[in-house]
Amino acid sequence: MIAEPSFAAAVGGRWTVDVDALAPRAWDDLVAGFADASYDQTASWVDARWGAQRSSHLVLRRDGRPVAAACAVLFRWPGIRRGIAYVKWAPLCRPRDEPSAVDAYRRCVDALVAEYCTRRGLYLTVLPRVSPEDHEAHGRVLRERGFVVRRPMLDPNRYLVDVTLDPVARLASIAQKWRYNLRRALASGIECRLADFEPGLATFTTLHGRMRARKRYAAAEALHALPALAANLPERMRPRIVLAFRAGTPVAGAVVAVCGDTAYYVFGATDDAALDLKAGYALQWWIVEWLSTLPIRWYDLGGEALDAGLRQFKKGLVGKRGVIVAASGEYDRWTGVGARLAADSIYRLRDVGRALRLLRLRHANGGATDAPA
Numbered sequence: 001m002i003a004e005p006s007f008a009a010a011v012g013g014r015w016t017v018d019v020d021a022l023a024p025r026a027w028d029d030l031v032a033g034f035a036d037a038s039y040d041q042t043a044s045w046v047d048a049r050w051g052a053q054r055s056s057h058l059v060l061r062r063d064g065r066p067v068a069a070a071c072a073v074l075f076r077w078p079g080i081r082r083g084i085a086y087v088k089w090a091p092l093c094r095p096r097d098e099p100s101a102v103d104a105y106r107r108c109v110d111a112l113v114a115e116y117c118t119r120r121g122l123y124l125t126v127l128p129r130v131s132p133e134d135h136e137a138h139g140r141v142l143r144e145r146g147f148v149v150r151r152p153m154l155d156p157n158r159y160l161v162d163v164t165l166d167p168v169a170r171l172a173s174i175a176q177k178w179r180y181n182l183r184r185a186l187a188s189g190i191e192c193r194l195a196d197f198e199p200g201l202a203t204f205t206t207l208h209g210r211m212r213a214r215k216r217y218a219a220a221e222a223l224h225a226l227p228a229l230a231a232n233l234p235e236r237m238r239p240r241i242v243l244a245f246r247a248g249t250p251v252a253g254a255v256v257a258v259c260g261d262t263a264y265y266v267f268g269a270t271d272d273a274a275l276d277l278k279a280g281y282a283l284q285w286w287i288v289e290w291l292s293t294l295p296i297r298w299y300d301l302g303g304e305a306l307d308a309g310l311r312q313f314k315k316g317l318v319g320k321r322g323v324i325v326a327a328s329g330e331y332d333r334w335t336g337v338g339a340r341l342a343a344d345s346i347y348r349l350r351d352v353g354r355a356l357r358l359l360r361l362r363h364a365n366g367g368a369t370d371a372p373a
Helices: 024-031 043-050 102-119 135-144 167-173 176-187 197-215 223-232 273-277 279-291 308-318 337-364
Strands: 007-012 015-019 055-062 065-076 083-088 123-127 157-162 190-195 240-246 249-259 262-270 298-300 323-326 331-333
Touching (some): 015 102, 024 065, 065 102, 083 102, 102 123, 240 279, 249 279, 279 308
Parallel strands (some): 083 123
Antiparallel strands (some): 157 298, 240 249
């Protein structure tokens, strides 16, 4: 948590706003009550990845009941108060078993502007959740509230599989080439199952290390956050590890998060043998079938990382009945030139870091990025 004082402010009759008023576990319990939850909105993820001192959160209540919420990660230049409040895949505005409420989203956005732009003098960036139901509406609200998109998304497409399809429709939906590779994987004897967390994480970490060695890159993935997520999150949101085996030997794995109405593909890993075995096809198909037994709608495969092979793989699994949603971008709002100058310099550093990582990856792979198995 940040060191600034908590407060509750009336924003109009029955509506109130609480800022930094909850301990981390209480915040994660609150996030778990939203159908549009994600790891990027939990204290367990943000604190493990960025540090608790960078975390801040806000809750919008109606008649004392939470109806919208957002966690921001704060990036400031050392020694000054200027910087960025970054809100990813939020505000949350869909309490479980309730429809999406654009009015609550709008009021929460206004509260974010009042807290982070007006009160703290920060530059506010909001990356709205990429969902088939809400993304366009939330983008309109942000534009109405004076936000602008100043930087194009490098990896805008999100691939969502509809896990509510019946088995026949599910198989018919996927691309023909995907079905062919799935049959090859199953014929090779690939078997998949959920693993207990601690031994499963150890196996997954080993596979991930082998994948990194094969692709010759230093992973920026936050695997170190997984134990904190497993220990601190509410049971239904804890990471699940799925492993694929051949003849008893693990060859591929995935970390999956079930949050609200969506499951997320968080991390993946493969052994060298997985490539020829097409183990990734069997693994992802097993995950989709498992998720179809849960009360959720979507399996979010994430982006394509500017990789043609990864794009083809995910598009094939999404198939005719899934959805590919293009993220409209990072929406920015600020109230002074100082905030904008500080934020622009931080984002330039981010761009340089991304470019250097991409150059290293291309150099390691002979000029092209390497698609995961």
